[in-house]
Amino acid sequence: MSGPVLVTGAGGFVGRHVCAALTATGAEIIRSEADITNRDELRAMIGNSQPGCCLHLAAIAAIGVARAEPDRAWAVNLHGTLNVAEAIRDLAPHCRMVFISSADIYGASFRAGMALDEQAPPAPLNTYGATKAAADLALGAMAAEGLSVLRLRPFNHTGPGQSPDFVVPAFARQIARIETGLAPPVIKVGALNPERDFLDVRDVARAYALAIAHAEELPGDTILNIASGTPRRIGDVLATLLALAKVEVHVEEDPARLRPSDIPRAIGDAARARALLGWRPAIPWAQTLADVLNDWRARVRHEEG
Numbered sequence: 001m002s003g004p005v006l007v008t009g010a011g012g013f014v015g016r017h018v019c020a021a022l023t024a025t026g027a028e029i030i031r032s033e034a035d036i037t038n039r040d041e042l043r044a045m046i047g048n049s050q051p052g053c054c055l056h057l058a059a060i061a062a063i064g065v066a067r068a069e070p071d072r073a074w075a076v077n078l079h080g081t082l083n084v085a086e087a088i089r090d091l092a093p094h095c096r097m098v099f100i101s102s103a104d105i106y107g108a109s110f111r112a113g114m115a116l117d118e119q120a121p122p123a124p125l126n127t128y129g130a131t132k133a134a135a136d137l138a139l140g141a142m143a144a145e146g147l148s149v150l151r152l153r154p155f156n157h158t159g160p161g162q163s164p165d166f167v168v169p170a171f172a173r174q175i176a177r178i179e180t181g182l183a184p185p186v187i188k189v190g191a192l193n194p195e196r197d198f199l200d201v202r203d204v205a206r207a208y209a210l211a212i213a214h215a216e217e218l219p220g221d222t223i224l225n226i227a228s229g230t231p232r233r234i235g236d237v238l239a240t241l242l243a244l245a246k247v248e249v250h251v252e253e254d255p256a257r258l259r260p261s262d263i264p265r266a267i268g269d270a271a272r273a274r275a276l277l278g279w280r281p282a283i284p285w286a287q288t289l290a291d292v293l294n295d296w297r298a299r300v301r302h303e304e305g
Helices: 011-026 039-049 063-068 069-091 107-112 127-144 167-179 202-212 233-243 271-279 285-304
Strands: 005-008 027-030 053-057 096-100 147-156 188-189 195-197 224-225 232-235 250-253
Touching: 005 039, 005 069, 005 127, 011 027, 027 167, 039 069, 053 069, 063 069, 063 127, 063 195, 069 096, 069 127, 069 232, 096 127, 096 202, 127 147, 147 202, 147 232, 167 285, 188 202, 188 233, 202 224, 224 271, 233 271
Parallel strands: 005 027, 005 053, 053 096, 096 147, 147 224, 188 250
Antiparallel strands: 195 232
16 A cells, blocks of 8 residues: 555544554554545645545444434535545545445344344434445445445444443443442433444454555455444443442433334344454453443543542
């Protein structure tokens, strides 16, 4: 690959971990926090920097935020992504685009109850999934017209630094606040029976770094799931975190946290990523949960101070 790696959304939760993983490989990185909805600014940056690869992470990533701000979600996740792709096509055609899609695009296809591979049809059930599916499909059409793009579809991932808009850090933050006396010993939860395919963000970041390292070897329209293949019940995730808590905590269902259009089980098949990238998850799930809780303990202490 000739040229640096441009990372959009480099300052975000996943972006920080990916930049660390890329730095470990010796890659030259351009960390971008540019507004991808500003077409002229974006085109100037890509035209001037001439990246050899663009890892496109910038997005409205939380389902709740996308639901609350649908116009912004469409502007960023679809139109912003098209701005990136068109700038690469027009101004840096040698650049390989690595688009971070989402397993949320599969939506209703998960109702089959089995681990889905990349052939499963997109059937999103929420605004976030719809915006990501639209961008994913649009890039597929551009790939057919010559754009060199790799589409990665990660499943749920968590780790240190994630916002409480997501279920694992939401639990961890509440526990950390209870431990420090900032909240009563009651944790508010949504549905606990759904099963999800969880990953550690550091394993996901390593997958992205491997995808970039192998970018020139892969066909221009490759799609890869990034998944563990292991279903984990939300209630069991909570139970593990509660077992790590330093105080007794009571659990209480909060109707405001119950999502519409939820699905009972979402699992992915990442056999292609194993075969083409040599990737598989390596960080034990118990370590992931402990690290998220310790991260929130530190953040709550900082907030308190």
